[in-house]
Amino acid sequence: MSYLSIEFGLLFIAFFALYWGCCFSPNLQNKLLLIASYLIVASYSWLFALILLVYTCIIYLFSLAIASSQRHAKRWLILALCVSIINLALFKYFDFFRYELQALLNFCHLPILLPVITVLIPIGISFYTFHSVSYLVSVQKKALPVAKFWDFALFLSFFPSIIAGPINRAKDFLPQIAVSQPREILQPFRAFTLIILAVIKVYCLGGLVSENWVKPIFANPLEFNVIDLLVGLYGYAMQIYLNFSGYTDLVTAIALLLGFRLPINFNFPYLALNLREFWERWHISLSHWIRDYIYIPLGGSRKGFIRTQINVLLAMLLSGLWHGAGINFIIWGACHGIGIIALNIGDRYFGRNWITARSPIIARLITWHYVCFTWLFFNSESLPDAIDYLTALTHNFFIEPNYIGAFLFICIIFFTYPLFKNIPDWFTLQLGKIKPWYLPFIFILILWVTIYIAPSGVPNFIYANF
Template sequence: MSYLSIEFGLLFIAFFALYWGCYRSPKIQNLLLLVSSYLIVGSYSWQFALILFIYTCAIYLFSVMIAASDRHAKRWLFLGLCVSIVNLALFKYFDFFRYELQDLLNFFNLPILLPVITVLIPIGISFYTFHSVSYLVSVKKKELPVAKFWDFALFLSFFPSVIAGPINRAKDFLPQINITQPREILEPIRAFTLLILAVIKVYCLGGLISEHWVNPIFANPLEFSVIDLLVGLYAYAMQIYLNFSGYTDLVTGIALLLGFRLPINFNFPYLALNLRDFWARWHISLSRWIRDYIYIPLGGNRRGFIRTQINVMLAMLLSGLWHGAGINFIIWGGCHGIGIVALNIGDRYFGQGWVTARSPLVARLLTWHYICFTWLFFNCESLSDAVDYLTALMHNFLIEPHYAGAFLVICFIYFAYPMCKNFPEWFIIQLTKIPHCYLPMVFILILWLVIYIAPSGMPNFIYANF
């Protein structure tokens, strides 16, 4: 069930009334959240809900053993992390590694045929795996005590963030679950503003860009000119940002209405002046998770310059693999790793921020174009599709462009983008000036206009696939 569907909206209104009807008892609210979260996961497949529950029981058992044994806490932590990784690898990467291993066996002419087993990827498995890792590590570091089982089950399954994030840290989110005082709706005007922004971004703008620019060009890149192909790359960069940040706005708004705060996940990433800056602004909860649980444990920047670059590459390659079980995602992560390593080398020999210091605009343009280049591998279904796109990009100079007007529009949007930085806060301020009795009519009018302009069909959340 899509969170943008009318069905979900009606069900959420009914749930919202029931939820806040029990505002005197956070325990009952937690129970309602837990049941609804499992029903949403189960709406995709009852097996997904069962897998989540079994996984929850296993990880909780490891957390109990970690807390109960000082001498063997590291051993239990290691075993718990192994279970998390094996569970994720089994469901998400089994087919990928089977195909790659079969190709390797065929290459060496070994008469071994690996069994074909269809493994469905449980919805949200990447995100609740990351949540569980943060919990185990926090228990080991004694940042928090072992949670009550049902509180921990809600932490892993919390429906606003289980499908596609943001990634919650146990030490920040569990205290919001385990409270005794009545909750309250947090920043209602901001919450409704985020819901409106989400609908505009995902349903309207992202849908129009995908339908008119991205899909036609990526479907057959060999037929389009270089200008058109650039439009395709720029448009996809805009689409994935609108789609994912819109989803984050949506679930953040829902969480605020339920009395919870989710971590910030975006901070105008296309204003970044370099790749490090980009990852400090894009999917912030993931980049910080990779930094804290992969990059720093590998040694971070504490073991010399060369080892630091190796750690960067490993972290970014794992980031690419996390996004999808395919060579294209590994290449995407590798491109970001190479870009950050090149940036580090430049800073070492030419000075910190040597491009930015000379021209922030040039630095931003270089970063934007490099990011758009990497999105090519992210969006293409196979490496051959990406090669076709690159081949057309390097040869189709003589084909007459079909999207020259779109190219100019995108250029305008790009240079106007910085002016949108304060728009959400400005919009919230304007809403506070309107009498509360008129606010529902304002929201309904905006939603009606968005739905009227938006293309038909229900848009997918891109990151729900990961």
């Protein structure tokens, strides 16, 4: 069920009324949230809910072992992390590794046939796996006591963030669950602003960009001119940002209406002046998770310049693999790793931010185009599709462009993008000045106009696939 569907909206209104009808008891509210979260997971498949429950029980038992063991806590942690990784790999990467291993066996002329097993990927498995890792590490470091089982179960299954993030840290989110004082709705005007932004971004702008620019160009890249192909790349960069940041806006708003705060996940990423800054602005909860649980444990920047670059590349390769079981995602991660390494080398020999210091706009243009280039691999169904796109991009100079107007429009958007930065805060401020009984009518009017303009159908959340 899409969180932008009318069905979900009506169900959430009913749940909202029931939830706040129990405002005298946070414990009862937690039980309602847990039931609702499992029902949403079960709406995709009851097996997904069962897998989540079993995983929750196993990880919780490991946390008890870690907390109660004085001498072997680290061993229990390593074992628990291995179980988490194997569970994720089994469901998400079995088919990919089976295919690649079978290809290797065939290449070596070994008469071994690996079994074909259809494995469904449980919804949200990447996110609740990352949530559980943050919990286990926090317990092992004594930064967090062992949670009550039902609180931990809600932490892993919390429905606003289980489908496509953002990634919650146990030390930040579990205390919000284990409150004893009655909760309250947080920042209602900001929540309404975020809902409106989500609908505009995902339903309208993202949908229009996808239908008019991205899908037709990526479907047959060899037929288009370089200008058109750039529009396709630029369009996908816009689409994935609008889609994913819009989803984050929506679930952040839902959490605020339920009395919870989710971590910031986007901060105008296409204002970044280099690739490092891009990852400080894009999918922030993931980039910080990779930094804290992969890059730093690998040694971070503590073991010399060359080792630092190896750690960067490994972290970004794992980031790519996390996004999907395919060579195209690994290439996408490798491109980001190589880009950051090149940036680090430039900083070492020419001075930190040497391009930015001379021309911020050139630095931003370079970053934008490099990120758009990497999105080519992210959006392609396979490596041959990406190669076709690259071939057309480097050869189709003489075909008359079809999307010159779109190209100029995107250029205008790029250069005026910094002006959009304060719009959400300004809109929230204006909502606070309006008399409360007018707000539902304004809200409904904006939603109706947006849905009327948007393409037909309920848009999918791109990151729900990961």
